[in-house]
């Protein structure tokens with residue numbers, strides 16, 4: 011004779027009990043989903059690169075630097091500033107940098123610099139910037155040959171690169187050595203009485219100007 015053994019697990023319960031269990035299961039899933047979403051949004055957000063890292067930022071010059079720039083007609087002045095940059099996942103960084111500044115005549119400068127577009131502008135992320143602004147030109151200190159830093163020589167009245175001997179005149183025109191182009195002019199603007207410059211890093215070793223970054 012066979013006999014069936016009943017247990018509590020075989021009993022599905024009354025319709026009320028079944029409905030209560032379904033409600034509790036759905037409610038648990040819903041609460042879990044909300045908590046999961048709350049955790050996922052900041053995590054995913056932290057993984058998305060921030061756009062500010064790819065764009066240039068304006069760096070102000072001090073009043074003293076601007077005064078020295080106004081007098082830089084026969085030799086360049088070295089302008090130091092803090093270059094702020096932001097990598098995608100890191101806090102904002104501040105790096106000490108410098109550029110060369112000269113005061114010149116726009117017509118003379120543009121006729122001297124045959125390697126620059128006749129428009130007198132260069133493209134960048136915000137459109138195009140003017141190479142000569144208010145008769146000032148800011149030159150990148152990076153040699154267009156392979157990235158060393160030319161030094162201004164007062165007696166030779168030239169920038170001279172210590173690495174492979176490239177030379178540039180006061181306007182940054184290439185006059186000797188293996189550099190494929192003249193020194194690179196950078197953006198400059200005056201805003202509410204303060205002079206500002208923007209750092210751009212151009213590719214080395216090529217005749218055309220190709221922007222590779224807005225950080226040093």
Ligand code: FES
Pocket residue numbers: 153154155156157158159171172173174175176187188189
């Ligand atoms: S890096 Fe300047 S001449 Fe080579």
